[in-house]
Amino acid sequence: RWLAWAALLALVAAPLVAFASQAATGRRTVTIGAKNFSEQFILARLVGRRLEAAGYRVTYREGLGSAVIFRALSGGDIDVYVDYAGTLWANEMKRTGTPPHEAMDAQVGEWAKQRGVTSLGSLGFENAYALAMRPRPGVRTIADLDAPSLVLGADLEFLDRPEWAALRHTYALNFKATRSFAPTFMYDALKSGDADVIAAFSSDGRVAADGLTVLADPKGALPGYDALLLVHDARLIPELRPLAGAIPVDLMRRANLMVDGQKQSPDAAAAWLDAAITARK
Template identity: 50%
Template sequence: MAGEPGGLWAGVAPLVASHLALVLVALAIAVAIGMPLAVALVRRPRLAASVVTVAGVIQTVPGLALLTLMVPVIAASHGLGVGVSSFGFAPATIALTLYALLPILRNAITGLRGVDPVAVEAARGMGMAPWQLLRLVELPLAAPVIAAGIRTASVWTVGTATLATPIGQPCLGNYIFAGLQTRNWSMLLIGVVCAAALALGLDAILAATERAVSRRPRGRLVGPAAAFAVLAAVVLGVLPRLPASSPEARPTAAAAPIAGRERVTRVRIGAKTFTEQYILAEVLRQRLAGRHLAAAVVESLGSNVVFDALRRGDLDIYVDYSGTLWTTQLGRDRGAPRWQILAEVEGHVAGEGVRSLGPLGFQNAYALAVRRDTATRLGLRSVADLARYAAGLALGADYEFLSRREWTAVRTTYGLGFRRTASFDPALLYEAAARGEVDVISAFSSDGRIAAYDLVVLDDPAAALPSYDAMILLGPRVAEDPEVVCALAPLRGALSVDLMRRANLQVDHDHATPQDAARSLIGAAAITETCGPGAR
């Protein structure tokens, strides 16, 4: 995506369309489930209380957790028995539908129970059948309360939908996550403003609908219905067709699968939720473009989500780290020699149908780092030294570290017990250390901010942490494609840790875009081409 505001605004259009489509589908399903369920439960108070309680419990689950949980649920059910992808739209829709159910169901039951008994008795006295009573009396009288529930659900759903980015669903969360990670505040602000505007727009339309049904003449519904139709037509019909200002202002969406061994012309690149991954995804995209291969980038994915998506064919390419795969996929809780980790990881992923093109030439290993003044004052050179003072220090870590096997290994190997631990977004972690909010952080060895903030990386003499060689992984669809291999194989061993640190610092400190940092990285790397010009 382009770094200038004009390019960002051009790139946001398809994300707004995708976001609204996700919200509308989830709301429609929630209404289709919630309304009949409310009708069935309204005269069964005990059962209704139990069902509403279950819906309320679902609301207590953090949004990101519920969205992520849908991925293994759908995968375990073999795509719900009909081959639905466990990545992207389907899990996001199911999670958002569950989130939207509570206000719709609760308001529908409350509205139906609140219908004036006199009106009901009068209708029965006129000889109305139960279904006529429901359609002509109870639902119209309960409509304002029901509309208020749908209105509440719509605002909740628009906000929660921004969290669908880590499971591969393009939405406004793409700008919010990427803007936060790369400290591109314009991108972040545009994502937030668009999400807020979408929520306010839907709320205004549904508020008008609520007022109209309260007054009951059907003609009053024409205005809100027309406004909703125009909004849907513009966002779903017009915005996706607007041209992006540049190839970099493209939507980060997955392309449709291509069956069999057809020639690959379009690939899907994955990226996790931190700066280096955005840069490396751009390196891959730009290299593929040199072989005339189009690429779509799906950003801000979780570690387990991205590998599962590659293995299943929902993604084609991404860069992972040998140590991450060692712990998450092989389940190892101790380090090993670097060569052994690489060999075992490559053997394991090959058994999953995934091809490794080998290490890129640098490691991005977990490490514990402290401010230089703290290291000098306490005489810290290694994690073993840190153990003596940990009880009086605070540890800051990224979202994953404290729940990963690496932390368990470090903690038990050195007997670490910190006074306090806190999780931070990786974009804010180093700043928290520099400002003294925490004393120790889980740093990344290829991060340029280690030098920028004058932090000291502590040695790991017991080798509790594994090595983390960056490596390109190819999914089953492209593993044997000669053009893809020709584009990416020359990157093997070509990127030094110094070059990667410099590229990371360009984005994190100098506020360059990942696209610009990737171009600089490719230009400075020692790349030896092994194939002739692209055939396409």
């Protein structure tokens, strides 16, 4: 009979020991969120690498839209993700001004804090919306565009976003047509002639690789888009804080190009980026 009691005690004790171990270390499964484009997949896996190295188990929820991902974080459905200051400023905070980057980042951080989210600050680069096109003589700014003769290509969200409304209003843009593409195919649309101008991303390696002209925004219609690392679970902060300010835009462009141009996996690009960040220290 004592053997039976010993077996029963072992069954009861095992989960208690596991629970005590997990409680002592604070380690658990962390859910990392991402939107639906390459940079987000890469950054999610970079965060995952750092957390796995610290002993966490990680899972990913990808393809979340800008309209839902912050609420998923503040509601605890995900634990960490990267968003962009201008996106939160315009879409979630419903703000329309364009303050300097540091002021915007600070205000976004305070707004997030009131919702149970900690911003660890900028990763060191911004991924701003920018209109881009193949070089044309005399066209250097958005104000130079002859919009009625041109087709605008954009990602699946841009044409419904307040940033597009601000651009359209500020520059009185009335394109001949607008077309939506998955982000990966916008650049192909320029090559094929399906679009003349695209709503590109400033950290996308294909902008430089394809020799595109990024049109200046002299009237300041668009806000800054610093990449902000947002955390719901404060226990993750010590492992992730070293990423703040650690990624200059040239490294992010190269990592993005590995996926979008060279067809490598986000895991491979994240591993390269992690090594490049470490090498810069």
